[in-house]
Amino acid sequence: MKRIRRVLAVTxxxxxxxxALTGCGSGKTDASKNGxxxxxxxxxxxxxxxFNAENEEPTIDxxxxxxxxxxxxxxxxxxxxxxxxxxxxxxxIAESYENVDELTWxxxxxxxxxxxxxxACDAAAVKACIEDLVEVHERAAGDLDIASIEADGNTLTIKxxxxxxxxxxxxxxxxxxxxxxxxxxENGIVVGTGPFVATELVTDDHINLVKNENYWNGEVKLxxxxxxxITDGDTLALALQNGDIDAAYGMAYASYPxxxxxxxxxxxxxxxxxxxxxxxxxxxxxxxxxxxxxxAMGIDKESFVxxxxxxxxxxxxxxxxxxxxxxxxxVKTESYDPEGAKKLLEEAGWVDSDGDGIxxxxxxxxxxxxxxxxxxxxxPLLAESAQxxxxxIGFDVQxxxxxxxxxxxxxxxxxxxxxxxxxTCGIGDPMYFFTTxxxxxxxxxxxxxxxxxxxELADKMNATFDKDERSQIAIDMQQQILDDNAFIxxxxxxxxxxxxxxVTGLKAWPSDYxxxxxxxxxx
Amino acid sequence: xxxxxxxxxxLIPILLAITFLSxxxxxxxxxxxxxxxxxxxxxxxxxxxxxxxxxELGLDRPFIIQxxxxxxxxxxxxxxxxxVSGKNVFDxxxxxxxxxxxxxxxxxxxxxxxxxxxGIISAVYKNKIWDYLIRFxxxxxxxxxxxxxxxxxxxxxxxxxxxxxxxxxxxxxxxxAMPAITLAIAMSAKxxxxxxxxxxxxxxxxxxxxxxxxxxxxxxxxxxxxxxACLVTIITLLALSIxxxxxxxxxxEAIFMWDGVGKLAVDAINMRDYPIIQAYVMWMAIIYVTxxxxxxxSYRLLDPRxxxxxxAHE
Numbered sequence: 062m063k064r065i066r067r068v069l070a071v072t073x074x075x076x077x078x079x080x081a082l083t084g085c086g087s088g089k090t091d092a093s094k095n096g097x098x099x100x101x102x103x104x105x106x107x108x109x110x111x112f113n114a115e116n117e118e119p120t121i122d123x124x125x126x127x128x129x130x131x132x133x134x135x136x137x138x139x140x141x142x143x144x145x146x147x148x149x150x151x152x153x154i155a156e157s158y159e160n161v162d163e164l165t166w167x168x169x170x171x172x173x174x175x176x177x178x179x180x181a182c183d184a185a186a187v188k189a190c191i192e193d194l195v196e197v198h199e200r201a202a203g204d205l206d207i208a209s210i211e212a213d214g215n216t217l218t219i220k221x222x223x224x225x226x227x228x229x230x231x232x233x234x235x236x237x238x239x240x241x242x243x244x245x246x247e248n249g250i251v252v253g254t255g256p257f258v259a260t261e262l263v264t265d266d267h268i269n270l271v272k273n274e275n276y277w278n279g280e281v282k283l284x285x286x287x288x289x290x291i292t293d294g295d296t297l298a299l300a301l302q303n304g305d306i307d308a309a310y311g312m313a314y315a316s317y318p319x320x321x322x323x324x325x326x327x328x329x330x331x332x333x334x335x336x337x338x339x340x341x342x343x344x345x346x347x348x349x350x351x352x353x354x355x356x357a358m359g360i361d362k363e364s365f366v367x368x369x370x371x372x373x374x375x376x377x378x379x380x381x382x383x384x385x386x387x388x389x390x391x392v393k394t395e396s397y398d399p400e401g402a403k404k405l406l407e408e409a410g411w412v413d414s415d416g417d418g419i420x421x422x423x424x425x426x427x428x429x430x431x432x433x434x435x436x437x438x439x440x441p442l443l444a445e446s447a448q449x450x451x452x453x454i455g456f457d458v459q460x461x462x463x464x465x466x467x468x469x470x471x472x473x474x475x476x477x478x479x480x481x482x483x484x485t486c487g488i489g490d491p492m493y494f495f496t497t498x499x500x501x502x503x504x505x506x507x508x509x510x511x512x513x514x515x516x517e518l519a520d521k522m523n524a525t526f527d528k529d530e531r532s533q534i535a536i537d538m539q540q541q542i543l544d545d546n547a548f549i550x551x552x553x554x555x556x557x558x559x560x561x562x563x564v565t566g567l568k569a570w571p572s573d574y575x576x577x578x579x580x581x582x583x584x
Numbered sequence: 585x586x587x588x589x590x591x592x593x594x595l596i597p598i599l600l601a602i603t604f605l606s607x608x609x610x611x612x613x614x615x616x617x618x619x620x621x622x623x624x625x626x627x628x629x630x631x632x633x634x635x636x637x638x639x640e641l642g643l644d645r646p647f648i649i650q651x652x653x654x655x656x657x658x659x660x661x662x663x664x665x666x667x668v669s670g671k672n673v674f675d676x677x678x679x680x681x682x683x684x685x686x687x688x689x690x691x692x693x694x695x696x697x698x699x700x701x702x703g704i705i706s707a708v709y710k711n712k713i714w715d716y717l718i719r720f721x722x723x724x725x726x727x728x729x730x731x732x733x734x735x736x737x738x739x740x741x742x743x744x745x746x747x748x749x750x751x752x753x754x755x756x757x758x759x760x761a762m763p764a765i766t767l768a769i770a771m772s773a774k775x776x777x778x779x780x781x782x783x784x785x786x787x788x789x790x791x792x793x794x795x796x797x798x799x800x801x802x803x804x805x806x807x808x809x810x811x812x813a814c815l816v817t818i819i820t821l822l823a824l825s826i827x828x829x830x831x832x833x834x835x836x837e838a839i840f841m842w843d844g845v846g847k848l849a850v851d852a853i854n855m856r857d858y859p860i861i862q863a864y865v866m867w868m869a870i871i872y873v874t875x876x877x878x879x880x881x882s883y884r885l886l887d888p889r890x891x892x893x894x895x896a897h898e
Binding site for chain 1: 619631633666668669670671731735738739742743746749750751838839840841843851855
C-alpha cells in the first residue's frame, strides 16, 4: 500500500510538472482567435506556404529577386495594369496605354492615385520607380529592354531598344509594382499604392500589415492583416481547423476533404502551371515518331486528374488552360487510346517477341527512363500513373523521381521523358513558354527539340502586335509541338485558397498574383 | 584546468577537419545555390547569366580556393552573408539560438522527470503490472515517429482540448510545451529502458543484499546508493541528447513553426547555402566537444571512483 502511494506520488509530481509547462494554456488560444475581435478591430490572419527566402521572397521589395510576388499578393503594391480572369489586361494604376509605334508606348495614369505615405503617384514617381527597377533587377531589365522614359504630368512615355509587343504584359509582372523609391526599403519594407501598409517583416516567419488610410481606390475593410509563413502542410491544415488562421494558401490536396463543409469555403481557378512531359530527342527510342505518339496516347490524363488528383486539377490539351483565349480548346491532341497505341507500335516494328509484356525492336526493349522530381505533389503521382498505363501498352517505364533531377537531365543520354511543372503563361502572353522551351537557344529545351515550322511561326509572332493575331499564332504554335509529340500536357494546377466561411472578398486569380485586396473582409 | 584547456585546444583541428569535409561534401552533392534558386522559382536564365551569378558568389573558383577564402574570412571574424537571404550569417545564426536552447532545456527537463522515475519504478517492480505497463508505453513511444506524435498532440491538445494554439507566435513557456512534449516522449521512451536496465544491474549487486541484511531501508539504498551509481550512465545519455537537441530538430521545428537552428540548417542544405551550412557545422562541433567535456568533468564530481583513479595516475 505504501509503495502504491509512492508510485502515485511520483506520477502526480510528473503530472504537475507537465501541467506547469502547459499552464494558462487556454488563455492564449482564445486571445489568438482572429476576425472581428471584441476590440472592434478587424484582424485577418493568412497562412501561406510560399512566402520565404527559399522562393526568393525574403522581403516585399519588388526590385529584388521575386519579392514582387508578396508585394502584390499582400496588397502593398499595385502594377500599372493587371490581369483579369481571362488573363487579359485591364487598367489598375494606369488608365490606358497606346502603342505609338513599334518602339514607343504612351501610358496615361489615373488621377488621384497616392502612395500609402500620402505622396502622389504621378508619372514622375512611376518613372523613378521603373528606372530604379531596370537598374537593379536584371530579369526586369532584360524583359523590358527600356531605352528611355519621359514623364509629363500623368503621362508616361516609354521607348524600348527593340520591338516589345508584350511590354505592357511585362509591366504586370509583380516586379512591376509601383513603389515610392524615395521612401527607401528599410528591412525590405516598401511604400506602395495598395490597400495595405507593411509594418513588420521577419523573413521566413511573418509580415504584419495595416490598413492604408490613404488608399485611393475605396475603403479598405480590414484593419490589420498578419501573414504567417507556414511551410508544413499539416500545420497549415491544423492551424485553419483550430482557427489560428482565417485562410490558407498552398494547402496539400490530401487536406482538402477536411474543409469541404459549411464552415469553410474554397476559391479556385485554373492557372497556367502545367504538368507536362518533355521528350528527349537525343534518345534513339524517343526519336521514333511512333514511340512519342504512343506515349501521348498511353497517358490517361482524365484518370490522373479525376482519381489521383481527386479532381483538383484540369486535364491539359495544349500548353495553356482552356480559360485562355488561345487555350487548349483550340488544339487537337492525342487522347487516351491504349489499343490504338498498341497497333501503332506493332506497325512500327515494336513487338513483344519474348512474351514478357515489354515490346522489343532490333534487339532493344521499349524502355523509357522517366525523370521527374518530388517537390510538386502532382509529379510523383503522374509518374506512377504513366508507368501503370504505359505498361499495358508494352512500355517498360523506369521512374527516377528525385530532387537531383537537374543533374540527370543535363546528361543527354540520361533520360527519355522529363516530367515537370511550369507556369506557361505567367504574363498573359503565350510566347513565354515557347521562348523558354522550344527553340535551339531555349534554356529549357532539354531534349534538343527543333522545328523549322515553329521557328517561322515564332518570327511571325515577334513581329505581330495585334492581340487576336497573336492568339491565333499561339494556337498554331501549340498545334505544331503537339503534332510533333514533343510535349505532352497532362494537367493544369487548380489553384485554391481555403478560408473560414465568415471571410468575404478572397478570390483566386489565374495569374496567381492577387490575394489580399481592399474588398477582403471578415464578418 | 590543464585537462580542460587541452580539450578545448583539440577543438581547433576538429573544426578544421569538419568544415573542410562539409565544404567538400556539399560540392559533391551537385548543384549550387544559383541553380537551386533558378529551379525553385522557375526562373529562366541564359548560361551566361548563370555563370555570371556563380562568379558573383565566387562559386566558379576551384574548391580549395573557395575554402581558403572562407577560412581566411572566418579568422578575421567574418562568417559571410547567406546566399539566400543576404543577411549576415552570424546574426542569422545567433537569432535562432534562443529558441533552440529553450526547446532543449524544456525537452530535457521533461525527459528527466518522466524517464528517471518511470525507469526506477519499472526496475523496482520488475515483471509486475507497473513494469509491464511502463515497458509497453516505452515500446509505443519508441515506435512513433516525431512527426506523427506532433500531429497527434496538435489534434488532441489544440483542436480537441483547445489548450494550445497550433501556431506559436512567440518563444514562451506555453508555445514550447507541445514541441517539448513531442521530443520528450521519444527520448523518455528510450531512456526509461536504459534507466531500468542500469537500476536492475545495481539492484543485483552484493552490496544491496548486504544493506538489506543490515536492515537499511530499501528507499535509502535506492536513492543514496543505487541512484548515485546510475547517475554516470544517465548523464552520458543526457549529454548525447543535449548535443543532438542543440543541433536542432528540423522536423519538429518545421511542424510547430519553432524558429530554431535545425530548420535553418535543413533549409540551408536544400538551397546549398554554404556559409550557413559551415556555421551550422561549426556549431555542432563546438556543441559536441563542449558537452562531452562537461560530461567528462561531471563524472569526476559524481563518481568518487573515477576521481580517485585519476588521482592515483597523477
